[in-house]
Amino acid sequence: MSGVKARSWIKVKEFVGLPKRDDFEIVEKELPALKDGEFLVEALWNTVDPYMRSNELSNKLGSPMPGGQVAKVTQSKDKNFAVGDVVLGPFGWTSHSICDGPASLMKIIKLDPTIPLPQSTALGILGMPGATSYFGLLDICKPIKEGETLLVNAAAGAVGSAVGQIGKIKGMRVVGFAGSDEKVAYLKSLGFDAAYNYKTIPSLEAAIKESCPNGVDAFFDNVGGDFFDTVLRQMNTFGRVSVCGAISQYNALEPRKGIDVSSITLIVKQLKIEGFIVTRWLDQWQGAFKEMAQWIQEGKLKYRETVFEGFDSMYDAFVSLFKGDNIGKVVVKI
Numbered sequence: 172m173s174g175v176k177a178r179s180w181i182k183v184k185e186f187v188g189l190p191k192r193d194d195f196e197i198v199e200k201e202l203p204a205l206k207d208g209e210f211l212v213e214a215l216w217n218t219v220d221p222y223m224r225s226n227e228l229s230n231k232l233g234s235p236m237p238g239g240q241v242a243k244v245t246q247s248k249d250k251n252f253a254v255g256d257v258v259l260g261p262f263g264w265t266s267h268s269i270c271d272g273p274a275s276l277m278k279i280i281k282l283d284p285t286i287p288l289p290q291s292t293a294l295g296i297l298g299m300p301g302a303t304s305y306f307g308l309l310d311i312c313k314p315i316k317e318g319e320t321l322l323v324n325a326a327a328g329a330v331g332s333a334v335g336q337i338g339k340i341k342g343m344r345v346v347g348f349a350g351s352d353e354k355v356a357y358l359k360s361l362g363f364d365a366a367y368n369y370k371t372i373p374s375l376e377a378a379i380k381e382s383c384p385n386g387v388d389a390f391f392d393n394v395g396g397d398f399f400d401t402v403l404r405q406m407n408t409f410g411r412v413s414v415c416g417a418i419s420q421y422n423a424l425e426p427r428k429g430i431d432v433s434s435i436t437l438i439v440k441q442l443k444i445e446g447f448i449v450t451r452w453l454d455q456w457q458g459a460f461k462e463m464a465q466w467i468q469e470g471k472l473k474y475r476e477t478v479f480e481g482f483d484s485m486y487d488a489f490v491s492l493f494k495g496d497n498i499g500k501v502v503v504k505i
């Protein structure tokens with residue numbers, strides 16, 4: 172069997188600035204017949220995530236773009252995977268893939284049919300970004316006392332919107348910054364105590380002083396650059412900073428050289444500043460998803476998705492992340 176043609180988005184040029192359409196080519200290739208122990212999947216949902224911008228973290232030139240995918244088994248010679256099963260796997264920006272099951276290096280998880288949420292959530296709130304929010308907040312920002320102030324930026328995105336809500340669940344006072352008035356309204360609808368459009372406020376420093384009169388105890392940073400420095404200067408003693416992302420720098424032609432905050436400030440305030448990669452907690456992701464699914468069912472945790480339609484829209488979906496066009500998780504319905 173097989174006789175299937177797979178289409179893949181191949182990265183053909185290193186990114187310089189915002190990725191361009193001609194940094195990619197869509198290539199079609201006929202897949203071979205399945206061998207024993209293999210199965211064929213067809214993409215249902217693809218994801219685009221900011222880390223794919225990295226020339227270092229993404230696949231090599233000439234290879235398909237990386238990434239998680241929710242896919243349907245359409246042919247199988249593996250007794251563990253039947254036609255019709257839906258799986259989550261690292262298949263990248265590809266329409267069809269041949270897999271040789273969990274025994275191979277690929278991580279292929281059968282989706283849990285007892286969690287009654289859309290399949291696309293395995294790429295968002297109950298996937299890598301959701302785990303990022305959960306562990307980046309709870310393990311690094313460590314909510315300690317009821318009423319502590321948490322500040323999060325890119326707050327209306329996949330990671331940020333869950334960070335703020337988990338902060339509220341843990342009894343924090345939550346302040347969010349995002350790039351449009353529509354996003355600010357969304358954050359308020361999620362229960363954020365204060366929210367600002369950082370593109371239109373006259374001064375970020377003044378907005379922090381106004382919304383965090385007792386200072387900032389915990390800072391979840393998705394943006395980096397000047398934003399990072401400005402918040403760092405307003406942290407309280409024993410403040411915790413979760414350095415999750417630096418999206419303001421990913422397309423910069425000349426990234427900033429370093430942090431523009433005196434080390435004396437860090438010493439005197441005894442700040443704890445920790446970067447992380449979410450796979451650090453990979454063995455704990457499933458436990459987090461169970462708890463988050465419960466919060467969703469109880470109405471305590473809400474999520475949104477910005478859906479692009481069709482395999483050909485992968486590029487538009489990807490660059491939307493850097494233009495701030497999305498609310499919540501960007502996914503592509505194939």
Ligand SMILES: NC(=O)C1=CN([C@@H]2O[C@H](COP(=O)(O)OP(=O)(O)OC[C@H]3O[C@@H](n4cnc5c(N)ncnc54)[C@H](OP(=O)(O)O)[C@@H]3O)[C@@H](O)[C@H]2O)C=CC1
Nearest residue numbers: 221328329330349350393415416417418419447448449495
């Ligand atoms: N450390 C880890 O393991 C992980 C880190 N991350 C990081 O988390 C962050 C959020 O990711 P994710 O939730 O998937 O993406 P989002 O859904 O938040 O989308 C990206 C958002 O970033 C904001 N943004 C884009 N460019 C800029 C800029 N120049 N300055 C300020 N804001 C900008 C935009 O929102 P706005 O309109 O508000 O500007 C945009 O909507 C990223 O930095 C990502 O790299 C994600 C997963 C794992």
Ligand SMILES: O=C(O)CCC[C@H](O)\C=C/C=C/C=C/C(=O)C/C=C\CCCCCO
Nearest residue numbers: 221222224225226239299415416421449450
């Ligand atoms: O969905 C899955 O299960 C697959 C997840 C794979 C993924 O590799 C896991 C972790 C992702 C980490 C993301 C990190 C960041 O976004 C922030 C760190 C670095 C981004 C550097 C971008 C540089 C741009 O020039």
